[in-house]
């Protein structure tokens with residue numbers, strides 16, 4: 001593993017397993033010694049560790065939400081986390097899992113899980129910020145109950161595209177059309193990996209009409225199997241971070257199978273796409289919409 005691969009919990013890179021199965025035992029032994037605290041700092045609130053630090057739980061009560069952030073910054077790579085969302089009545093809660101750079105005109109790649117009343121589905125909102133500009137919300141429902149077990153949410157970020165995945169199904173692509181069409185693309189600023197659980201009841205559930213029920217606090221979201229195979233950049237340095245495996249042709253665009261999957265998601269589960277917002281929010285569809293699958 002030439003790039004800085006860090007494993008937590010039961011995460012195993014299938015690539016490594018396929019290509020270097022003879023050293024699996026070595027990889028697994030390093031997995032066991034790695035804990036959440038090796039990779040992340042608590043940024044605020046109460047974060048509880050379970051299973052020898054292999055599982056982390058964000059909590060939210062009336063006094064505070066909570067969050068963690070990676071110790072390192074990364075420029076391109078693939079980042080995965082298995083998350084189990086707040087169960088029961090999660091209305092008003094927002095569990096965000098995202099990558100973000102520090103600087104003022106920042107870049108950001110977001111998963112935001114918007115809680116809901118019991119029996120009503122979560123909404124997964126994604127967004128992409130480039131040079132400080134976001135406004136690229138898409139929303140989907142999930143095809144499973146995200147509170148019943150852990151599911152794998154991962155981001156592939158390379159020089160050609162950013163792909164958001166849910167259990168290895170692509171749900172969103174943002175292509176690099178910076179040179180072709182002058183559309184800003186996150187490719188200069190290293191990002192940290194962050195997560196927060198917070199009160200978003202002014203907007204998150206039914207447009208802000210449904211509020212957090214504090215009688216049932218604390219709310220808990222759980223995390224495990226963090227995996228990162230990415231170009232790790234120490235603050236201030238600007239490596240090109242080029243020619244890694246995630247830049248190879250097979251990762252530069254979706255294949256036919258992946259295209260079928262993303263169309264399935266969009267057809268059956270998408271509830272909002274900024275590219276098709278006819279409410280007058282945009283006078284015309286933003287330029288990158290022409291390049292979406």
Ligand SMILES: *[C@@H]1O[C@H](CO)[C@@H](O)[C@H](O)[C@H]1NC(C)=O
Pocket residue numbers: 010011012013014078080082152153154165167168169225227
């Ligand atoms: C999560 O999904 C990513 C992208 O498909 C994959 O590379 C990774 O191995 C998966 N991790 C787990 C623990 O399933």
